[in-house]
Amino acid sequence: MPTVQQMIELSDTLTKTQTRIFEYMLNHPEAVCYDTLRNTAERIGVTEVSVLKVCRKLGCSGYAEMKEVFRHYVGERLKDSFDRSYTLETVDDRSRSDRGALLRSMFEADQQGITALAASIGEEQIFDCAQTLMNAREVLLFGHDVSKVMADYFAHRLNYLRIKASSLKLGDSDTVKTSLSMVNENDVIVLFSFPPYYEPVSNVARYAAYRGATIITITDSSASPAVTDGPFNFICGTKTKFFFNSLTAPISLINVLTSCIALEMGPALDRILDEELSVSRFMSGEIPEESEHLK
Incomplete structure (x- = not known):
């Protein structure tokens, strides 16, 4: 080679x-x-x-x-470049004095991450991924540390769209093993992996592939241990000056994916919105408990 x-x-x-x-x-x-x-x-x-x-x-x-x-x-x-890329940067005294420039640079870093993500994703790839999520029997989302926050958010959005989804913490070995033992080819596994990496995520990816599940990886680099040979590897730049990871690009990807799902749902989305509105109206007292449809 x-x-x-x-x-x-x-x-x-x-x-x-x-x-x-x-x-x-x-x-x-x-x-x-x-x-x-x-x-x-x-x-x-x-x-x-x-x-x-x-x-x-x-x-x-x-x-x-x-x-x-x-x-x-x-x-x-x-x-x-690991030490340079993933060690938090120091800010010299001169930079501290120009807070406006520092603030602009922080916004620009997040904007660059979103721009790079958008450029790397094809229309067919994103809509194929959305359809895969829609057709899943169940979606299991795995994250560790800050990645778990993203898994929780994605699961919340999917459940709102009536797609059965669960967020699991990598490192909770008993829960992970039990969940993986029930995975089959009709399921989708979503892996979040950002520095500092939780290396055992690669074992989850291998076992999910062994069981025939579709794997979606959301990470910051193709060298991440969560990257697979499948079609759904999304690279989101997350480097910032002060923290290991910015959530801006990954959260934007989640928003785009769930928006694509909503587009593909058509009239089914209107029914979901009506159901959510009905619950809100009932909880606020707008719909009396003795209403005909509740009898």
């Missing part, structure tokens, strides 16, 4: 179109790690055959091996 550096050295033999394909890979290494061949070809605007030709011309047996090359490449970069 070649390295990225070796492929760069071979790239002068590529045609103009092939060079454009390889440049996309170099500029979007994390996307290559988790995207399907079809999605990669669509993002570049070429055929799947063209992408495969580049893979083989650069020394890979196919796209699967190219993904492995880039996973190793991204993993090494993450390892080399």
Whole structure:
């Protein structure tokens, strides 16, 4: 298996179109790690055959091996920069004095995270994911530390849409084992994984795949232990100056996914809204207990 550096050295033999394909890979290494061949070809605007030709011309047996090359490449970069990327930054005295600039930089960091997320997601991928969630017998969402907050929020949104969902804490081994023991091919597993990673999440992913469940991963890097070979790996940038993770991009993804579900539901969403309104009116006393429909 070649390295990225070796492929760069071979790239002068590529045609103009092939060079454009390889440049996309170099500029979007994390996307290559988790995207399907079809999605990669669509993002570049070429055929799947063209992408495969580049893979083989650069020394890979196919796209699967190219993904492995880039996973190793991204993993090494993450390892080399771990201390810099995931250690909280200090703010010098000069920066502290310009609070306006510091505040703007914080907002800009969150905006950049959302922009990068939007650019990495294809329309087909997001709506396919929404349909998968809608069709699930049950959705189990796993998180650890701050990731559990996101799992709780996603579960709340799904349950509102009448999709059976449960949020579970990674690390609560008995509950996790019991829940996984009942998983089958009709279920969806959602894995949240952000630094500092909870490494055993990879065991949950492997067992869920073994049982035939569909896995959705929401994480910050293709080198995350929760990333799978499936089509639903969503990379959300979360780095901030003062904390390990900003929740802005992951929460935005949850909002977009559940909004897509709502769009796909059509008239069923109107019934849910009516049901919720009826409960609110009853609880506020607008509907008397002796109403005909309650007899």
